Amino acid sequence: MPYLTSSPRLDVVMLILAITSISMIVNVIVLNAEGAGAEARSAVRDTANSDGRHGARGTVFGGVGQTAGFANHDWCEANYVVTPWCAEFWNTATSCVLLCVAVFAWAAHRSLQLEARFTCAFVGFGAVGAGSVFFHATLWHSAQLADELPMLWVSAAHTYIIVATEDKPGRRRTSLAAALFTGTVLVSLLPVFYPQRQDLFLLAFGVATLVNIFLSTSLHSRISDSAARRLYELGLLSYVVGVVLWLVERTHCHQPLVQRLQLHAWWHLCSALGWLYICTFWIYLRCDVRRLRPFVGGRLPLESVRAGVAVAKAM
Ligand SMILES: [Zn+2]
Secondary structure (H helix, E strand, O other): OOOOOOOHHHHHHHHHHHHHHHHHHHHHHHHHHOOOOHHHHHHHHHHHHHOOOOOOOOOOOOOOOOOOOEOOOOOOOOOOOOEOOEOOHHHHHHHHHHHHHHHHHHHHOHHHOOOHHHHHHHHHHHHHHHHHHHHHHHOEHHHHHHHHHHHHHHHHHHHHHHHOOOOOOOOOOHHHHHHHHHHHHHHHHHHHHOOOOHHHHHHHHHHHHHHHHHHHHHHHOOOOOHHHHHHHHHHHHHHHHHHHHHHHHHHOOOOHHHHHHOHHHHHHHHHHHHHHHHHHHHHHHHHHHOOOOEEEEEEOOEEEEEEOOOOOOOO
């Protein structure tokens, strides 16, 4: 499979992605090296709580670090500022967008009678959105799992979609599905049994995402439809911008400007759009293999794949 693309723009995006990925990995390693494990995080929380920024006084759900039942990471957004019913209002509100794009992707492509793998992706991404709402609204550890575990499962669905893109209609890859299922079960145990080690989850999710992006980029280089190619490029760009914002928020939260910008909420919006565009690109490719003469219709930001011929019964 050729991994270099024929598009200079995409090469630049891939370069940025590689740099940000390396930064994330270095960030995780440095955090560990500095002892940013449970004790260090508790100390940070205690300091933050002392100024009321991340504290839980007068709130409905309590706060991070108060008891063993709370999440291992508190994001930059100040807690319970907008309403006592929601820990991080803007992070929670933008999480709803994740859920909305999953519903849109499902509804917009219903007539194409896509295979179950795409249903898994739609449901999985919707579950990520619902888990994210739950997590940012409460900052409970159980809610954190409801946010993080679907991210791992939907990544496995993405891998299946990408690897099986060019399969003949009707072919099922049982071995691949079993391997992805087993691997995801094992990786899912990490955040369950090591609740204070968010870095393990970030590493697993980061590697899975990188593999999926590199495989998708290989597929992108093989198609000529400019609208479908542009969808992937926009999706990748949106995702990379989101990752950069996530990284800045994570590493520079002590800066007053970063605290005001709500960068994690922007990450939600960028990743939602990125997922929608890249998923639509995968749908285009699959419909092309099914000889549906697909084309990209609608208008940005809500484009979708349409079939140029009548769609037969789902394969
Ligand atoms: Zn989030």
